[in-house]
Amino acid sequence: MVTGKITVINRTGIHLRLANKIVNAASQFEAAVMLEKDGLEVNAKSMLGVAMLGAEQGAELTLNIEGSDEREALDTLIGLFETNFGSEVI
Amino acid sequence: MDLEKIEKPEMIFDGIAAAPGIAFGEAFVINVEDLSVDDERIGAGQVADEVSRFESALVATEKELKDLAHVLEEEMGKEHTKILDSHILMLSDEVMRKETVDMISAEQVSAPCAFHRVIEKTLSVFDQIEDQYLKERSEDVRDVRRRVIRNLLGQKINGLINLRKEAIVVGKNLTPSDTMGFKRKYVKAFVSDLGGSTSHAAIVARSHGIPAVVGVDGFSAHAKPYDKLIVDGTAGQVVLNPSPDTVKLYKVALSRLKLLETELLTLKNYPAVTLDGRKIELSGNIEMVDELDDVISHGAKGIGLFRTEYFFMGRGTLPGEEEQYKFYCNVVSRIAPDPVIVRTLDIGGDKFANWFDDRPEENPFMGWRGIRFTLSRKDIFRTQLRAIYRAAAHGQVRIMFPMVSVVDEVRAALAICDEVKEDLHRERYQYGKDVEVGIMIETPSAVALADHLAKEVDFFSIGSNDLVQYTLAVDRGNSRIAYLYDELHPSIIRMINDTVQAAHKNNIWAGLCGEMTASVGVHGTLLLIGAGLDELSAPAFLIPEVKKIIRSVTYDETKTLFKKALKKATSAEIRILIDKFLRDKRPDLQEFAIKSRNQ
Numbered sequence: 001m002v003t004g005k006i007t008v009i010n011r012t013g014i015h016l017r018l019a020n021k022i023v024n025a026a027s028q029f030e031a032a033v034m035l036e037k038d039g040l041e042v043n044a045k046s047m048l049g050v051a052m053l054g055a056e057q058g059a060e061l062t063l064n065i066e067g068s069d070e071r072e073a074l075d076t077l078i079g080l081f082e083t084n085f086g087s088e089v090i
Numbered sequence: 091m092d093l094e095k096i097e098k099p100e101m102i103f104d105g106i107a108a109a110p111g112i113a114f115g116e117a118f119v120i121n122v123e124d125l126s127v128d129d130e131r132i133g134a135g136q137v138a139d140e141v142s143r144f145e146s147a148l149v150a151t152e153k154e155l156k157d158l159a160h161v162l163e164e165e166m167g168k169e170h171t172k173i174l175d176s177h178i179l180m181l182s183d184e185v186m187r188k189e190t191v192d193m194i195s196a197e198q199v200s201a202p203c204a205f206h207r208v209i210e211k212t213l214s215v216f217d218q219i220e221d222q223y224l225k226e227r228s229e230d231v232r233d234v235r236r237r238v239i240r241n242l243l244g245q246k247i248n249g250l251i252n253l254r255k256e257a258i259v260v261g262k263n264l265t266p267s268d269t270m271g272f273k274r275k276y277v278k279a280f281v282s283d284l285g286g287s288t289s290h291a292a293i294v295a296r297s298h299g300i301p302a303v304v305g306v307d308g309f310s311a312h313a314k315p316y317d318k319l320i321v322d323g324t325a326g327q328v329v330l331n332p333s334p335d336t337v338k339l340y341k342v343a344l345s346r347l348k349l350l351e352t353e354l355l356t357l358k359n360y361p362a363v364t365l366d367g368r369k370i371e372l373s374g375n376i377e378m379v380d381e382l383d384d385v386i387s388h389g390a391k392g393i394g395l396f397r398t399e400y401f402f403m404g405r406g407t408l409p410g411e412e413e414q415y416k417f418y419c420n421v422v423s424r425i426a427p428d429p430v431i432v433r434t435l436d437i438g439g440d441k442f443a444n445w446f447d448d449r450p451e452e453n454p455f456m457g458w459r460g461i462r463f464t465l466s467r468k469d470i471f472r473t474q475l476r477a478i479y480r481a482a483a484h485g486q487v488r489i490m491f492p493m494v495s496v497v498d499e500v501r502a503a504l505a506i507c508d509e510v511k512e513d514l515h516r517e518r519y520q521y522g523k524d525v526e527v528g529i530m531i532e533t534p535s536a537v538a539l540a541d542h543l544a545k546e547v548d549f550f551s552i553g554s555n556d557l558v559q560y561t562l563a564v565d566r567g568n569s570r571i572a573y574l575y576d577e578l579h580p581s582i583i584r585m586i587n588d589t590v591q592a593a594h595k596n597n598i599w600a601g602l603c604g605e606m607t608a609s610v611g612v613h614g615t616l617l618l619i620g621a622g623l624d625e626l627s628a629p630a631f632l633i634p635e636v637k638k639i640i641r642s643v644t645y646d647e648t649k650t651l652f653k654k655a656l657k658k659a660t661s662a663e664i665r666i667l668i669d670k671f672l673r674d675k676r677p678d679l680q681e682f683a684i685k686s687r688n689q
Binding site: 012013014015016017020023027040043045046047048049051052053054055056 | 176179180182183184185186209212215216218219220221223224225227230231
């Protein structure tokens, strides 16, 4: 299992459309991808799961990933947050 | 005991005045409760059937949402369909699907029961979210659940399409799926628990001339079907089970309002000119294309503020030049030959787009917004200016930059305008060659520099909302100090005076496009006329009222009034001054003064 820490920088937090981007990214991998915030752990391949984290701007999340392609999954998801969801701006 | 004799107590609720007018009627309550789903056991042999029932309900729901998005896009424009897109995405949640299917087989319960439970679990987590915006997304989850369960049960949508007699429509949050297909003749008013003046129900109500009050906290839980209601969309109040005395009071108010309205609407085709012949350009504010009809039908000449940021908001990608061009063209050609003032992107502050990922700002209202943003993102700025200049070939367009505080900004922006025009010329595009370029005056710095700024541009437009906020150092959203937010403050009156004087000395014109005409009613409008403003831009529903005020006074007397106001030390003194003017000189206008909300 690999883990990583990420911070939400998007101003409105993780809303439905961003949740969808996370799900799409996580779903490419075989590994189980879990997102954790303040003790609540959800499946990052579920849009409802990700949305119900209520991750506001500044929230710190932990990624727990386990499976054959866990390394790659971790890099992809951390990259997604670091580039603030691959936005066209900035 | 005779239950019939017990009268329900009268209750008064305050909300946001979303569309003006008064309505009496019975409540038609929609969407308050989730559909109740019983625990329904199934036999082991039925599992496969229930699973396929669930799968086909998801397919049916997806089709329903796509159809709805299509109708809505045609009726109101693409900006209204975004919420439905996210609902469609929710349906494809694999985890939700799998959990439901697993529950059907493991617990041997029916599809509606399993799906209901799975979503219930999600909702209980949503309840603990602290961030208000993210928490409210649970309403979207509920909406999707209702839809899927209706399809599972083979029920039709309980929307307004089923309304067959006159009623006041009450709901928690009147969504497009609720209001779609409603008959204007049956809907007397809208009341919703949630929402603001730009929410879906508010826009629909205004464009159909239906009174509406939104943001009435907890109202739908109080109102039962067929309860008697009075909706005052002008004052933003709802009366539940009104007493006979209250009914009488509102009947009088309604007949007065009707008289006023008839009188006001007869002004539609008359010019906005004072008794002594001063002509004022009276135009409307819009953010979306569907507000255009409303503005025209209320007798505006042109658009004084076309906010473009809403077109950029809540979408995944930036709109390209062609898409923007079509969007602007639509407005410009429909308003032609009257002018449209297009304000360039005012992202930042309280508005931001989802694609606009920025680092957190401690104080966004004093941050990277307006012209500061567009000058540092010249690619976005150029694309927008190209689209606007091209649209200008189809009518009369003026360009306006928001949030100016430094002269250099204006020079830099004008240089880009020149480059854009040269490029368009070289590329053989049709574009507007005589487009006036102006700026918003909304920072104290811009007022102080008004004489310099006036030498750079073709016009000023005072943005009173922000100017008040920045000048008085008051955040309107902060309830502890919101009382300090006052458009009739002497410092604001002086700033308006300085701005107009600087403009006229340099032979350019000055207008105002804030909400000053709305929130301080006749008092504000009288001062704005007296200040010598050449143009006023107001929300559609206020245009007849402002026109009536302009047509009822002489420029000369308002000028005298304004000069006296300039000498006052407090806004209370200014109000007393105007009250006296109304009483002595224009008693016929006192009717409007009653509506002035700041009193």
